Amino acid sequence: MGQKYAIFDNQGFPRAFYDSDIHSNIPDNAIKITEEQWLEFIENQGKRIWNFETSQVEVYISPPPPLDKAKTQKQKELINLEKQRVNQILNQYEYLSLADVQLYANQNDTEAQSILSWYQTYDDLIWQYIDNDLAAFTSVDELLAIDMKNIEEQIFNQAVQTAPLP
Structure with missing residues (x-):
């Protein structure tokens, strides 16, 4: 597999994934991620976010309802x-x-x-x-x-x- 990339929203939720073996045009704002990080997002959809400061995947804890x-x-x-x-x-x-x-x-x-x-x-x-x-x-x-x-x-x-x- 090629290099994985992701685009995240402001909260750190992934909005798009790219693989250099599949995609020839990877957006400039895409961030390099490891295969393990990509799997963490895929296997825990909606439950993981990207920490922009540490460049790591973190568990997302949703806030309690109002x-x-x-x-x-x-x-x-x-x-x-x-x-x-x-x-x-x-x-x-x-x-x-x-x-x-x-x-x-x-x-x-x-x-x-x-x-x-x-x-x-x-x-x-x-x-x-x-x-x-x-x-x-x-x-x-x-x-x-x-x-x-x-x-x-x-x-x-x-x-x-x-x-x-x-």
């Missing part, structure tokens, strides 16, 4: 876990949907009324957590460290204690 985006991600994760839990409960009691539960509850079915009461409590607790606890975080690192499965489990247990399932 706080608002992290909160939105955690909110979506909790809502998804809520949907999974509700579907699990509906399947356990052989209901097709919450609309089914509502229909039977309106017909004075005590099982359906209990499930509906549990759901209303559970959903309220989920949104209380989102609106109060999740909204109060000011550190992205602390927010990203939250185990939402554990939070959902705690909320589920609290809802069952407040409004027991049949």
Whole structure:
């Protein structure tokens, strides 16, 4: 193989690679790199950058998302876990949907009324957590460290204690 070259953006991400055996016109702003450096970039796309001062490949550590985006991600994760839990409960009691539960509850079915009461409590607790606890975080690192499965489990247990399932 011939000499490898690369063109990098201002952050050090490679934008183009060249090989003297393949390319006859290598741009003047292309930087010579070794075969090993070229492989490091190829095998770790998007995870390596070029350090212009040391002329070495470095691991790229992406910055954490902004706080608002992290909160939105955690909110979506909790809502998804809520949907999974509700579907699990509906399947356990052989209901097709919450609309089914509502229909039977309106017909004075005590099982359906209990499930509906549990759901209303559970959903309220989920949104209380989102609106109060999740909204109060000011550190992205602390927010990203939250185990939402554990939070959902705690909320589920609290809802069952407040409004027991049949």
